[in-house]
Amino acid sequence: MVKNALILGANGSIAKIVVKQLLPQIGGQITNLTLLVRHPERLADLDLSNPNVHVVQADVTDTKQLARIMTGQSLVYANLYGANLGAQAQSVVAAMCQSHVTRLVWISANGVYGEIPGAYGRWNQAMLGDTLTAYADATKVVEASQLDYTLIRPAWFQDEDEIDYELTVKGQPFKGTEVSRKSVAALVVKLIDQPDQMIGDSVGISKPNTDGPAPRWYR
Template sequence: MAKVLILGANGKIARLAEHIFVDTTDTDLRLYLRNAGRLKDFADSHTLVETVEGDATNVPTLIEAMKDVDMVYANLAGGNIEDEAKAVVEAMHAEKKTRLVWISTLGIYDEVPGKFGEWNNKTLGNYITTYAAAAKVIEDSDLDYTIIRPAWLTDKPEVDYEVTQKGEAFKGTEVSRRSIAQVVVDISQDPDKYKRESIGVNKPNTDGDKPAWY
């Protein structure tokens, strides 16, 4: 039975992934977040779920949380995400953990073509630079990472996606959070899937100058 540590466990994609985990797998979950009380009811109602309170830049707390886990799934955000990436890599090395799934964003390699790429760069601005720096920390490590670069996120209750690799032009403009959550769960069940890859994930046939709903 696998155990997954989820960092940033109260995030929207993370919450969806947690429900998929408990509904469809026998995976143990350790939920790491700044305020563990936010997920107390969820953890109390599922025997395979526990919570840990901590900040994602706190290396000693991360090290303790990584004990006995098989995969780390980082659903982190914020202006300090590069520091969070450094802390996660340091803690994983200390605990001799290797498998990491890291949520990033589209555009970190200037891989989004055309007018949508111009719009995306203008709209996200320094957000892209910050997330690119964090992704570089992950890629420069010796971890067995998967970096996931979602298109613009929707709350549609669907799993419908396609994948592009680093070095390929990004496709589409949007993808559901549920699709990204399913990719994370699928990787946990097949740890070789997308190993040491940075994947763009989008809903097919959503090309345009910007997301249709924006």
């Protein structure tokens, strides 16, 4: 279990589920939880009254400010998005090195290695386009770092109330086409609870038995 955790992009759909699951542990197993966002009002639906939960408004591309925020953190979980995701990753890695924080959990995307076979791989590439390129750029930055990282490559998100997933590792063909947000959040929480697990791994995550040419709601 980490003592101090920092979530980048804390208003993201996965990150919010992670926060809700971590809140009962704050002040106990987790000493402090820091939530970094550009728009704090987007966290209004969360109960953040715990004094050990800290909301910080910042942009991850401001490396100097980010390094100050990271000082004293035990783990960084990045749930970021955008056309400049590669630049965001460069700033995060640089800030972690400056602040001597080594453990990083980074949400990437399925398909960043061209690891999806067949029709679904072609569909995923066509649907994501430049977004997939941005995720791939960030993935390269994280993998080239000296950090203790875990990359998570989810299939397409759905909102079923379930935790049901299987993992593939880098070098294996990606399985499945969809995964619940709760499943991805459960994996992130597991890594926060057990930060010595999956270091240096890039894992694909999907719901078992969902293979096909596209997620079922697109067929």
